[in-house]
Amino acid sequence: MTRNPFEVLGISPEMVRDLDEEALFGLVKACYRALQRAYHPDLQANGKEKAVELNLAFEALDLERNPESFKTHRRAYLRRLSRRTQKKTIDDLTKKLATLLRQKELLAENFWQHLLIASESSGATLFPDSPRGIKVTLLDLGLKFNTSFTGFARHVAFKEMLFDEEGRLYYRFPKRRYFQPVNFIILVGSVARRKLEIWPLLEKEPTPEAAEGGLPDLKAFKILNAISVEVFKKTCLPLLKTALYENAYLFSLHRRYSTLKPLVFVEGMILKIEAANSKDYARIIKREVSSRQRELPSGFLALSSGDNT
Helix, strand or coil: CCCCHHHHCCCCHHHHHHCCHHHHHHHHHHHHHHHHHHCCCCCCCCHHHHHHHHHHHHHHCCCCCCHHHHHHHHHHHHHHHHHHHHHHHHHHHHHHHHHHHHHHHHHHHHHHHHHHHHCCCCCCECCCCCCCCEEEEEECHHHHHHHHHCCCCHHHHEEEEEECCCCCEEEECCCCCCEEECCCEEEEEEEEHHHCCCHHHCCEEECHHHHHCCCCHHHCEEECCEEEHHHHHHHHHHHCECCCCCCEEEEEEECCCCCCCCEEEEEEEEEEEEECCHHHHHCECCCCCCCCCCCCCCCCCCCCHHHCC
16 A cells, blocks of 8 residues: 555544544544445445555554554654645745845845945045054955966065045055055955855956966966956845954945946955054155056056046
């Protein structure tokens, strides 16, 4: 007999679950007798086969003569109810998840639009509390990757940000002595490193040598410190905190690039945040920077003197 005896007698899993053994066995006997009368061979053409099936079902569920069989079939039937309940639960959760994902997309889009509107202001950050009097050491991700195949020293990938007491932003680029004022970078927030695998998200460009062929995969492209807006909204924006945190990736918008290509820039990974001192302030450039800049590897957005205002 392939069907569960309770199913043969027309007893639902819910009834098997809700009744105790004595009451359930009473229901088994009542259903058996009613079905035996309904499928009597004198009344039904196929009554003989059905009567045999009913007899086998009752024997399997005879609590008085075969209690272990009764309990075994009851447990098996309840597992079916559990699977049915689980399927319904999974279906309900799937629908709720789809709704939540849609809400997440709408919230991310609203958040992004808010960032764009707020970026039209003249401030250096979109943080509720503007950083003041601090120095931030960053690891430049593009330089870290791109210089691993060149002769540049390892420390070339480190740079610093300085916020003065009025919240103005200055940059000290790798291998530079002085902090340079910047006015096109708008910091939007940080995402903890442990929550985000950033390397696959970064934009890539083929190297000039890649066209010649024969290069290893890692040398065939260069990493840019930027992420497409769509990728940022899906993967980074839900995790974004509008503040500076150590061991976190720092994201920004660049005013001069916003109309050219929809990108969000990765300033780097924040390694250290500390109070700025008098030596740091003494390194702020007070004069026009020479246009002769030492060339840095691609992936690093260096500033020219024309960027200062």
